Amino acid sequence: MDATPSRSRVRRSLTPLAAGACAIALAGGCTGLGPAPAAAPAQQAAVSRAAGDLEDQYRAVIRDVLPSVVQIGAGDGLGSGIVYDDKGHIVTNAHVVGDEKTFDVSVATGEKVFKASLVSSYPEQDLAVVKLDDVPDGLRAAEFGDTDEVEVGQIVLAMGSPLGLSSSVTQGIVSAVGRTVSESSSGGGTGATLANMVQTSAAINPGNSGGALVNLDSEVIGIPTLAATDPQLGDSAAPGIGFAIPVSMVRTVADQIIKSGKVTDSGRAALDIRGRTVVDDEYRPAGVAIVSAQKGGAAEKAGLRAGDIITRIGDTRVTTITSLSEALADDDPGQKVGVTYRRGDASRTAQVTLGEI
Structure with a gap:
């Protein structure tokens, strides 16, 4: 299964999705003793209170965060973004902004469209920052959480504009952390290899990209960016498998862009x-x-040259440009790695001190 962009630059002319249903049969031992006894009234009341408490939490998070999630119109495409600070900076995906320089930004209420301009795009991490030309009164920046506190099983909400439906919210859990996935370079993707991604079961559809993945403390823990696709289903979306850029990387890139107008320290090995x-x-x-x-x-410092064919990074086999990027994704600039390569008919290994993208 390949991870491909969630195609947030969805065209304004949208085709309705076909809805389907799936029934799951559960097999289990049967005692033949008839139906289980009904839950006691006290148990039913406890369950109802717990469900009500969770529902109240959902509503509180939505009230807290949704005003900070915007819809971004980039040319003929639509995506999402998050208000980063009270100065009008908005962080989103690089594949949302594409090659555009100016944007139409709609807040959650949808009452007014604001103009924004590109500050900088960083396709290597599929992140970008745009800035509102005029900052409206009461603009609310989102609260950003801590990547180290993200755990598998946490309940999360995804907020954005899937299929152009602004201010939409879906729910799921953190399914895994530390995933390395590669975007397709077709269909509007940047072709980037992204490390330490947060995998989630919350629905991520075209238009969600650049939005917010939020915990129940009303903190943004990631930016939904990719939805997995299943080649056996004709590369259609694989339900319940999406990926978000972790908040630590979002902060690293956004802070540098806001301060310097570009990324000056990627933290990515090369x-x-x-x-x-x-x-x-x-x-x-x-x-x-x-x-x-x-x-x-x-590479040159370690003695590699044009014509050499790289086949391994450490113990990881390298077969394609994508697999090479994935092999380097978890390494750090300045780290030493063994690089196995072919020169003519001979196989060689060199110790390479990695550079930085």
């Missing part, structure tokens, strides 16, 4: 090469050929 995927005699991906090695860069 070999400092240009490469291409090569295939073997049976036309199967077999490694990454170095097209060029940056002068003074990590």
Whole structure:
């Protein structure tokens, strides 16, 4: 199963989705003793109170956070964004802004459309910051949480504008943390490989990208960015499998863009090469050929050169450009790794001190 962008730049002309239903049969032992006794009134009351308390929490979170989630019109596409501060900065996905420089921004109430301009886009992490040209009174910045406190099983809400339906909310849980996924470079994606992603069962549909993944403390813990697709279903969305950029990376990128107008310290490791995927005699991906090695860069310093074919990073096999990016995603600039490569008919290994994207 591949992870591909949730196509947040959804066209304004929308095709209704077909609805379907699935029945699940549960098999279990049967005692033949008839139906189980009804729950005692006290138990029923306790269950009702618990359900009511959870519902009240949902409503409180929505009241707290939804005013900070906006809809972004970028050319003929639509996506979502989060108000980052009271100065009018809004953080979103790079694939939401695309190549546009100016945007129409609608707040949750939808009463007025505001103009915004691009501050900077960072496709390598699929993040961007835009700024409102005029900051309205009462603009509310979202509260951002702590990535280290995100745990599997946490209840989360996804807020955004799926299919152009502004101020929509879906619910789910954190399904996993620390995922590394790669976007498609087609269909509006940036082609980035993204590390430490938060996997969630909350529905992420076209238009949700750039919005907010929120915990029950009304804190943003991630930006919904990708929905997984299933090739067996014709690359249609795989229900209940979506990914959000963790809040730690959101803060890192947004703070640098707001301060310097660009990302000055990515924190992402690199070999400092240009490469291409090569295939073997049976036309199967077999490694990454170095097209060029940056002068003074990590690969060149370690003795690698154009024409070498990288086949492993440490113990991880490398067959494509994407797998090379994924192998480096969890490493840090300045870290030493073993790089196995072919030069002619010989296999060699070099210790490379990684550079930075």
